[in-house]
Amino acid sequence: MELRHLRYFVALAEELHFTRASERLNISPPTLTVQIQEIERTLAAQLLVRTKRSVMLTSAAKVFLSETQRVQEQFSRAENAGRRAERGELGRIEIGYVGSAAYTGVLQDQMNRFIREYPGVYLNACEFPMESLPHLIADGEVDVGFVHLPMTLPPFLRHHVLARDRFCLAMPAGTFDAATETAPVHPQQISDASFIIPEQKFGTFQVARRGNFTPRIISPPGSLLAVLTQVSIGNGIAVCPGAVRIIVNLPSVVFRDIAGEPIVSEVAAVFRVSEAAPAGRNIITQIQDTPAKGRYLEKSNNR
Known part of the structure; x- marks a missing residue:
């Protein structure tokens, strides 16, 4: 039994009329009849009581209809979730940071802005020793790391200065x-x-x-x-x-x-150049669109 069979049955159960259900499904009445018969054979159950003037559901059909509607709703949710995940609206992002990066507020700013834009994405933030973060990002265990520069990065990682x-x-x-x-x-x-x-x-x-x-x-x-x-x-x-x-x-x-x-002293976000996950790409775009804050270029008068 395929999903189309369920769709055909629900249409007929709601219309209780083969011609109207067929028009709704854009198929011919004989085709609809064949599809319903296939369902009955699969279930080994009679679903319809059909006369010249009416179509009625059997008790088995009423139970089957209830479960079929749940399946259709779940399938619709799954389709929607898949589309949202592809757009980066669902998922999980692993954030790594060093404690000193949190003091500047850039970690909190990036996370809060992203959560407001993508509430369906879960951000999991953990503190790590700074020297381990590039390797964790390169290995895929962390998606974005907030560090203090300068530091040596593998060639397939990039950074963006935030503060x-x-x-x-x-x-x-x-x-x-x-x-x-x-x-x-x-x-x-x-x-x-x-x-x-x-x-x-x-x-x-x-x-x-x-x-x-x-x-x-x-x-x-x-x-x-x-x-x-x-x-x-x-x-x-x-x-x-x-x-x-x-x-x-x-x-x-x-x-x-x-x-x-x-x-x-610079605080930067570190990430993979070729990020595959849509949610990961979204947070990287947000980071790269964020100008660095701070005025360290002003010369100190403390000479």
Whole structure:
């Protein structure tokens, strides 16, 4: 039995008239008769009581009609779901991010905008170590990753910058005397300091390069909150994205500008060049249409 048989039977059951049902189905009455007989043979049940003046449903036909209508409704939903999935309106997207990327708000902005546009797509967001995200995206375990640049990407991945910031220093309170507590810090001033290094090492090594020293790193790379906690208990200083200054408020931690030209901190979304999933392509399009926010190109007056 095929779906067309169900369609023929429902039309006849609703019309209770072979000629009208045939016209509705755009087939001849004899063809409709043959189709109904095929259904009866398959079910081994009589579905119709037919006289010269009327067509009536048997008790078996009434039960069969109810189930057939459910099948048709489910098929219609399946067709609709398939079309919506092809348009990227249904599905699931795996989002990976590093904690520092969430502080800028770009992760939340992209997810909230996408959910409003495509409420049928489920976004599953998980935090990952930054160095693992490119491999997870390349292997298909993550669809879009939010990271801090710079980082090395496989050739079949691309990135789009969403936020630009400048690095700053997170230091234990009292590192410098009160008279210079708010002044920008020259890299040479911290050449002997102990460094707590975050996942994005770029800022730390840029500061060291400017100060012409090799940083003394006392802990392996960790999440931004773990790094700032180490700073708060006096274990060292850290070079962090500037966005944390207005979000993180830990006891005994002060944030200081770095003297000289801004050391750029960029947050970007990373994705596959040839994304096959329609929902994935939709979120990538949204990301690529989003201009980067931030004004790091303005020269610092902290010289």
